[in-house]
Amino acid sequence: MLKSEARKLFSKKRKEIPYQQRLKWDDLILIHFQKLPLLDIRTVLTYAAMDVEVNTDPLVDYMLFRNPMLQIAYPISDFSNGTMQAVVVSQSTSFIKSRRGILEPDPATAVAIPPESIDMVIVPLLCFDKDGYRVGYGKGFYDRYLAHARPDVIKVGLSYFDPIDKVEDRNEFDVPLNYCITPERMYEF
Numbered sequence: 001m002l003k004s005e006a007r008k009l010f011s012k013k014r015k016e017i018p019y020q021q022r023l024k025w026d027d028l029i030l031i032h033f034q035k036l037p038l039l040d041i042r043t044v045l046t047y048a049a050m051d052v053e054v055n056t057d058p059l060v061d062y063m064l065f066r067n068p069m070l071q072i073a074y075p076i077s078d079f080s081n082g083t084m085q086a087v088v089v090s091q092s093t094s095f096i097k098s099r100r101g102i103l104e105p106d107p108a109t110a111v112a113i114p115p116e117s118i119d120m121v122i123v124p125l126l127c128f129d130k131d132g133y134r135v136g137y138g139k140g141f142y143d144r145y146l147a148h149a150r151p152d153v154i155k156v157g158l159s160y161f162d163p164i165d166k167v168e169d170r171n172e173f174d175v176p177l178n179y180c181i182t183p184e185r186m187y188e189f
């Protein structure tokens with residue numbers, strides 16, 4: 001399937017999920033997420049889910065329960081050049097609604113960190129394939145960001161749907177996932 005087709009199909013499918021179903025699926029995703037090896041993870045870049053995306057809050061709560069010292073970072077996007085910066089949040093961080101309705105930490109209340117300091121990235125996506133390639137919103141934010149991350153950074157995708165066979169129009173910038181978690185199971189690539 002082509003990225004453009006997958007984007008259209010999975011945006012539609014995601015919007016059609018009933019709210020109660022989504023809550024159940026978020027629970028199942030948390031159960032599989034708990035099987036990930038988290039021992040050496042000190043800094044995680046997650047994302048603040050928009051209403052149709054897999055909710056990351058239960059995963060963050062779980063990771064903080066396991067390791068209260070864990071640093072949690074969120075991206076701040078610059079739509080003028082397609083780049084993102086990771087900022088570490090704390091109790092005193094406030095979130096503000098950016099363009100496109102995404103919640104982002106107020107930069108005045110969070111601390112910017114370099115991409116090399118991140119051990120795990122929870123990556124938003126619209127769909128993924130059996131080799132771990134993903135389709136996002138098509139702006140390349142994550143591929144551009146991951147190009148600067150350490151090669152051993154663990155990339156975890158979250159999806160309400162099973163993988164497609166193959167993203168046919170992969171390009172040289174596409175960074176495949178190490179894991180993708182669905183309500184059904186965890187995929188390791």
Ligand SMILES: Nc1nc2c(c(=O)[nH]1)N(C=O)[C@@H](CNc1ccc(C(=O)N[C@@H](CCC(=O)O)C(=O)O)cc1)CN2
Binds near residue numbers: 137
């Ligand atoms: N929660 C979340 N945060 C994120 C991303 C994401 O996918 N999800 N990003 C991943 O790159 C970056 C922001 N990039 C984005 C790129 C494009 C659009 C976009 O085109 N939005 C559509 C509406 C999408 C919809 O509701 O279906 C639009 O504005 O028309 C949004 C975010 C960083 N933060």
Ligand SMILES: Nc1ncnc2c1ncn2[C@@H]1O[C@H](COP(=O)(O)OP(=O)(O)OP(=O)(O)O)[C@@H](O)[C@H]1O
Binds near residue numbers: 135173
């Ligand atoms: N490291 C990079 N350097 C320069 N351009 C890049 C880089 N990564 C991606 N791009 C550009 O970004 C555009 C979007 O890529 P693609 O269609 O793979 O998006 P996507 O993976 O769906 O989006 P996203 O990463 O935002 O979720 C492509 O035109 C690609 O050329």
